[in-house]
Amino acid sequence: MANSKSTSATSGRTQLIVIVLVLLLGGAGAYLLLRGGESHGEGDGHGHGEKTSQSEDDGHGHGAEEKDASKGAGKSEPKEAQPSKSSAAPAKEESGGHKEEAEKVPMTDAQVKSAGIKIERSGSAIVRTALQLxxxxxxxxxxxxxxxxRVVGVVEGVSANLGQQVRKGQVLAVVSSAGVSSIRSDLQAAQRRRELAQTTYDRERTLWEQKISPEQDVLQARQALREAEIAVANATQQLRTLGAAPSSGALGRVELRAPFDGMVVEKHIALGEAVQESTNVFTLSDLSTVWAEMSVSARDLMQVRVGERVRVRAAAADMVADGKISYVGSLIGAQTRTAPARVVLDNPRGAWRPGLFVTVEVLTNDNETPSPVxxxxxxxxxxxxKPSVFVKVEGGFEARPVRIGRSDGQRVEILEGLQSGESYAADGSFVIKSEQGKSSATHSH
Structure with a gap:
């Protein structure tokens, strides 16, 4: 009984000691927390982290050197990051300044005038749609x-050369033909018979008027004269059909002459060559006018009509000409399923050369509403x-990106990027573009 009472007293004292120790440890922890809060308010913002780490080291037994090294690494990062952020803003502003300088091309009024740059104002105009063929x-x-x-013969002479401009009636070549020689001999014989028949008829008519010879002799002489005249006319016509003159120094001489003013575009004849009656020895063409031929599909035939205005462009030769459609075929080809059409173009300087590929723009009149800009x-x-227009600004030009719409080759519709009435470089804009390229190259260096 006494042992149990002593045991209870001992355990009670032990519990009291444990409670006292817990209260002491709680008070010590509260004291440390209060001291940490005060040092956090008085420090530079990093002391709290250090106290906390110290208390954790005391409480858990970790090494203080590792914590200090990690804290030093963590503190150095914000200090280095702050200058980099502040220095980024001036760099950005500087790059923006260079971009603005590159977009503006400085040019004085004297430079604009000397470069032949024409300044115009944007405005409304009718831009007709074009069907391109x-x-x-x-x-x-x-x-x-x-x-x-037109006769079989041998070439005696060639006086025209390839590419030569010839006049109407000019001799191109001379051919000697046995067939022409025979016809010309028959003509001369018929001419002699006609002269004899004419003399006989005149004599018989005189005798008949004097009542010396009968009228029958006069009629026979007249018949012989008419037959001689027919023979002469027949031989003359044969020579003309063959292209030979009725009278010539040589019986077999045939002169090939130009039927009109033109240029020799093909030549297939040489001195001493034997030619046939159907041999194409020369091709002569009057190049003062040429044809621009195109093929029109069935769906486009309603827009391609005789008399419609067109613009012919040759990209290879950088040429443009206006004209009208002069012919549209009535039939559609069985193989191509297209109809032929052509435009007659004036060609006074011979710049439009046959064989040159072109684009024919048929300017339709469907849209007569003016475009605002x-x-x-x-x-x-x-x-x-990007398509751009050089707009006139103070001291030069500025490249303005635009969105373009329809074009008829002379005017371009501007949908976005430009207002009506703004001054821009109409002619000579390529000069400004080259100046802009030089300026960009200077900034890059």
């Missing part, structure tokens, strides 16, 4: 001739892979 320049077949000898077609340049 591939075509080719060909000879005007109405003014092209294929020269053939248009510029000259030469004003649109490609800057940084």
């Amino acid at each position: 591939p075509g080719e320049i060909r000879f005007n077949e109405d003014r092209t001739a294929h020269i053939v000898p 248009t510029v000259a077609s030469d004003a649109v340049q490609t800057v940084e892979d």
Whole structure:
């Protein structure tokens, strides 16, 4: 009984000691927390982290050196990051300044005038849609001739050369023909018989008027004269059909002459060569006018009509000409399923050469509503892979990206990027583009 009472007293004292120890440890922890809060308010913002780490080291037994090294690494990162953020803003502003300088091309009024740059104002205009058809320049077949000898013979002389401009009636070549010689001999014989018949008829008529010879003799003499005249006319016509003159120094001489003014575009004849009656020895063409021929599909025939205005462009030769459709075929080809059409073009300087590929733009009149903002077609340049217009600003020009719409080759519709009435470089914009390229190269270096 006494042992149990002593045991209970001992366990009670032990519990009291444990409770006292717990209270002491709680008070010590509260004291440390209060001291940490005060040092956090008085420090530079990093002391709290250090105290906390110290207390954790005391409580858990970790090494203080590892914690200090990690804290030093963590503190150095914010200090280095702050200057980099502050220095980024000036760099960005500087790059933006260079971009603005590159977009503006400085040019004085004197430089603009000397470069031949024409300043215009954007405004409304009618931009007609154009149907584009591939075509080719060909000879005007109405003014092209294929020269053939029309007789069998041997070439005695050639006076025309390939590419030579000849006049109507000019001798191109001379051919000697046995057939022409025979016909010309028959003509001379018929002419002699006609002269004799004429003399006989005159004598018989005189005798009949004097009542010396009967009228029958006069009638027979008249019949012989008419037959001689027919023989002369027949031989003359044969020579003309063969292209030979009735009278010539040589019986077999045949002169090949130009039927009109033109150029020798083909030549297939040489001195001493034997030619046949159907040999094409020369091709002569009047190149003052040419044909622009194109093939029109069935769905486009309603827009391609005789008299419709067209614009012919040759990209290879950088040429443009206006004209009208003069012919549209009535039948569609069985193989191509297209109809032929052509335009007659004036060619005074011979710049439109047969064989040149062209694009024929048929300018339709379906849209007569003016576009609000248009510029000259030469004003649109490609800057940084975007269509742009050089707008006149103070001290130079500025490349303005635009969105373009329809074009008829002379005016371009501007849908976005330009307002009506703004001044821009119409002619000579390529000069400004080259100056912009020089300026960009200078900034890059």
